[in-house]
Amino acid sequence: MTSLARKPIQGAKEILCTLYRRHIWVRRLDRFRTGIWGIKNQLQFKYPHRILFIAGMAKSGSSWVHAFLRSIPGFQRPPIVDRSAVAKGELWDDTYFSNIPKFGYYALKTHASASPELLEIIHKMNLPTLITYRDIRDQLVSRFHHILVDPNSLHYKLYNELPREEAFSHSIEYAIDPYRDWIDDWLKVAEKEPNVYKVISYEQLLKNTFEVYRDILLFYGIDLPDHKIRSIMVVADAQTKGGVGSLAERIRVGGGANFRGGRTGDWRNHFSRKDVELVKERAGEQLIRLGYEKDMNWGL
Template sequence: MSSLKLSANYDFSENPIPHGTLNGVAVPFFATPEFRQELTEKFKLRPESDVFIVTYPKSGTTWMQNIVRTMLMSDDTPENAQLKLDDRVPYTDMSLNFPFDKIEGWPNPRAFKSHHATPSEMDKLIFKGDRSAKIIYVMRDPRDVSVSLYHHLKKTGLSKFVEEATFDEFHKQYMRNSDVVYYGLWEKHVDSWLSKRTEFNMLVIRYEDMIENSSREIEKVAKFLGAHLPSSRIEEIAELTSFSTVMHKGGLLKDESGVTNSILRKGVAGDWKNHFQDKEEAAKMAKIAEELYIKYNLITPNLE
């Protein structure tokens, strides 16, 4: 049996990338049903102050985690201030190190990151019907998502398939295979969350807008979170959380294990143009994204 199979209670496969299947959706191998049951039983929501950063993987999650942490936790205790980003803004599907023993003692506000496939799943696990907690949903061009996840997984050593696959092979055989891609197809994840944005306390942010004008988007986040900040502080947060600053700052991510290099790569929009050999596939993905933007009355970005 594979050492990565952490539960007897999910369908597990190492192909093409190690994953389990829960509720009909592929999830990382560490997202076990036992952990989700533990989360349901142990996580005590603070709806008036908890913040959840929800994304499809590789959509700007780390950037938004850093923004929220910098904005809301500037007066952290020395103990919490020295924590890595994923330890201070933990991942609600990461069974390997979720800090149940610590989060109960954390002051308000707390922040968490999630990739859960649907709001109803997250409601069942965490919200339990109280939908007043703040959710920041970050979305990104699916073509850049595919490129970013390709490079991320290539460096993890989890899969011979990814190590050997060309980008086009990865995109078509993994990203567009609903049975194996983590958290399902991009468009299903986005559609699922945006369809409930008025039922939950949700702010929608686009990665491309953050690239275009990070200060403007950070100001939106601040207003949503009730943080009344002067423009000088908004600009400071934009600088402190910029890609160039983070890449030269030690201790933010788990760089001692090499994770930084797989999580942060370029921090740009449009890198898909350097990877998609199949231009028809790129155009198809742009069409899928455009239809969702139109459906939810979002300003359509330049998807050429």
């Protein structure tokens, strides 16, 4: 699908989201529709968990994984709600999940940090949780390019007006600390409770896609034959702008904001020496601990 063909689709999505936020009857209708399908799915399928939860670092492949989980037969997205308060960190209590119908199977994703409120919900609702992260350098590149094409982003206007190198350096300094902490906080939680949390990296997913998806399913207690997993992969990847076979091509041409930074190691094409030193200072230890570097002697 060309970028021109995607524009009307994106516009339609924005209109629908506006309707959901402004009109309660639209949200109720969507919840009713989702609930009916939920009853049908729960009668037809028997899975050990009704909710598959993802705590995904932004630009770490979490949308890709989310599409995969929603494509499992019987699973669907939950009813759409106004999530603006959640996105701002103002609402992490049971009300976030209360909109989910009592029957059916659902896949949910959040970019939220490992707050005590969210961890309490995970335990209270017995939510097996998948954590996804990425080399923070590549993540920062992908995040920057997303901001450049997203008018709703805080720094959209600033970054499109500044010289590119200056804008990119500002984006690194602004974001590196919270994203570094996001990774560390979730990994600490997962280390303490490996039966509740599973951790995957974007690099693992990109290199061994089938094997990683199979492991994810087993973590959620879902055992499917290989051919079924592969068919789900095709459906899921088509939802994220392409097919499994075209992933490498998407990365090569940089198709779509979510895949603009899809290459591993692409940060070398964007970082300045100043950027390298900043990341070493703020996240160098993490890069070594996670196996992305052997020591501090890395550079462009």
